[in-house]
Amino acid sequence: MPFPPVRRSQSEDPDRDHLPNTYISSTFSTYKTSAQLSLEKLLQGPNHGGGSTQPRSALIPNTQARDAKPRLLLMGLRRSGKSSIASVVFHKMPPNETLFLESTTRIQKDSIHSFMDFQVWDFPGQLEYLEPSFDLEDIFGSLGALVWVIDAQDDYLDSVARLNRTILTVQQYYPGINIEVFIHKVDGLSDEYRTDTFQDIVQRISDELSDAGYENAPVHYYLTSIYDYSVFEAFSKVIQKLIPNLSTLENLINTLANNCGFEKTYLFDVLSKIYIASDTRPVDMACYEMCSDYIDVIVDISELYSWDHPDRRPKGEQIQEAESHVVLHDETMIHLMEMNKYLCLVSVIRNPEAKEKRGLIDMNCRTFQDALNDVFSRSWEQEEQGNA
Numbered sequence: 001m002p003f004p005p006v007r008r009s010q011s012e013d014p015d016r017d018h019l020p021n022t023y024i025s026s027t028f029s030t031y032k033t034s035a036q037l038s039l040e041k042l043l044q045g046p047n048h049g050g051g052s053t054q055p056r057s058a059l060i061p062n063t064q065a066r067d068a069k070p071r072l073l074l075m076g077l078r079r080s081g082k083s084s085i086a087s088v089v090f091h092k093m094p095p096n097e098t099l100f101l102e103s104t105t106r107i108q109k110d111s112i113h114s115f116m117d118f119q120v121w122d123f124p125g126q127l128e129y130l131e132p133s134f135d136l137e138d139i140f141g142s143l144g145a146l147v148w149v150i151d152a153q154d155d156y157l158d159s160v161a162r163l164n165r166t167i168l169t170v171q172q173y174y175p176g177i178n179i180e181v182f183i184h185k186v187d188g189l190s191d192e193y194r195t196d197t198f199q200d201i202v203q204r205i206s207d208e209l210s211d212a213g214y215e216n217a218p219v220h221y222y223l224t225s226i227y228d229y230s231v232f233e234a235f236s237k238v239i240q241k242l243i244p245n246l247s248t249l250e251n252l253i254n255t256l257a258n259n260c261g262f263e264k265t266y267l268f269d270v271l272s273k274i275y276i277a278s279d280t281r282p283v284d285m286a287c288y289e290m291c292s293d294y295i296d297v298i299v300d301i302s303e304l305y306s307w308d309h310p311d312r313r314p315k316g317e318q319i320q321e322a323e324s325h326v327v328l329h330d331e332t333m334i335h336l337m338e339m340n341k342y343l344c345l346v347s348v349i350r351n352p353e354a355k356e357k358r359g360l361i362d363m364n365c366r367t368f369q370d371a372l373n374d375v376f377s378r379s380w381e382q383e384e385q386g387n388a
């Protein structure tokens with residue numbers, strides 16, 4: 001089968017975009033990729049320095065209807081690395097290029113259209129959103145997560161103090177919001193200093209919260225850096241908490257992994273390479289990196305030899321076409337299969353006999369694909385009924 005013509009779309013219209021369709025095996029390859037995550041940058045409102053008393057409506061327009069998607073708020077002090085994280089994870093910016101990012105002066109909103117629509121709001125570090133001139137409902141009203149970024153290479157006491165104030169306010173009015181603390185830029189720290197910093201920050205926040213009577217506040221901590229996979233791993237965990245069907249997905253993946261003898265299986269969002277679910281075995285970073293890199297390889301090849309399949313669909317029943325595997329020098333097999341327009345399943349198999357059982361593995365993955373799309377179709381149907 002000849003390779004189909006190259007096509008890459010960066011369309012703003014998510015329905016025009018498609019996930020990679022891969023078929024790299026002993027037979028042939030067809031792979032298509034493009035910007036599944038259509039990112040709208042909405043620069044809103046004038047530049048607000050600290051202590052601004054502008055009315056909140058100037059900064060955050062009332063867009064409740066359009067914004068009724070889960071929202072991730074990226075907050076923290078100036079230069080802590082918020083925009084870098086958003087750019088690396090959702091815009092595929094190479095980490096080194098973040099050195100040239102300018103300071104954010106306005107709330108920057110990205111709408112992420114993927115297996116689940118959500119928004120990422122990047123806050124300017126200097127914005128005093130707890131001032132009475134800001135409407136908390138506009139900022140925290142839509143269920144989601146608050147990601148607080150602390151620069152671990154800098155003096156973090158101010159950042160922790162401000163985070164504590166924010167948590168106390170959020171807990172009071174929006175106790176359901178997950179607070180995710182990224183102890184960031186840990187690439188520059190020694191292992192020992194990294195652990196000490198982590199413990200110190202956790203201690204300071206827990207002490208403050210328990211003094212205020214919040215013993216079980218939903219605060220989670222991650223050591224992150226844009227220079228390795230830790231930030232993707234952390235974002236994966238953050239996003240997973242927003243997925244209503246997560247336990248169903250995990251059960252399905254566990255069943256598949258157990259039946260096929262997979263060492264580890266991830267369900268990836270292809271463009272951002274965050275994983276939305278995995279089997280419940282412990283996450284092994286090396287394994288995660290290998291799977292993530294393999295997606296890159298496939299995406300690169302697909303960009304060269306891709307084509308627009310006329311029947312690609314984001315949800316519901318899929319056509320069977322996308323699959324790829326490679327056997328490494330130590331007999332480890334990486335197996336990748338496209339699940340739908342946005343998601344692909346990547347598994348690591350250490351059993352050397354696996355390459356003789358590829359047909360069986362494919363068949364089981366197809367069965368998983370049907371179940372997965374059934375799960376998503378149901379939630380989409382419920383959404384549509386809810387909107388009707």
Ligand SMILES: Nc1nc2c(ncn2[C@@H]2O[C@H](COP(=O)(O)OP(=O)(O)OP(=O)(O)O)[C@@H](O)[C@H]2O)c(=O)[nH]1
Pocket residue numbers: 076077078079080081082083084085097098099100101102103104105123124125126184185186187188224225226227
């Ligand atoms: N070493 C290291 N530097 C980082 C990391 N993440 C971001 N940086 C650097 O930190 C600097 C500030 O990053 P920004 O993303 O602009 O910070 P910000 O929090 O958005 O800043 P404001 O827009 O001013 O609020 C940049 O030079 C980045 O390259 C990281 O993980 N490690």
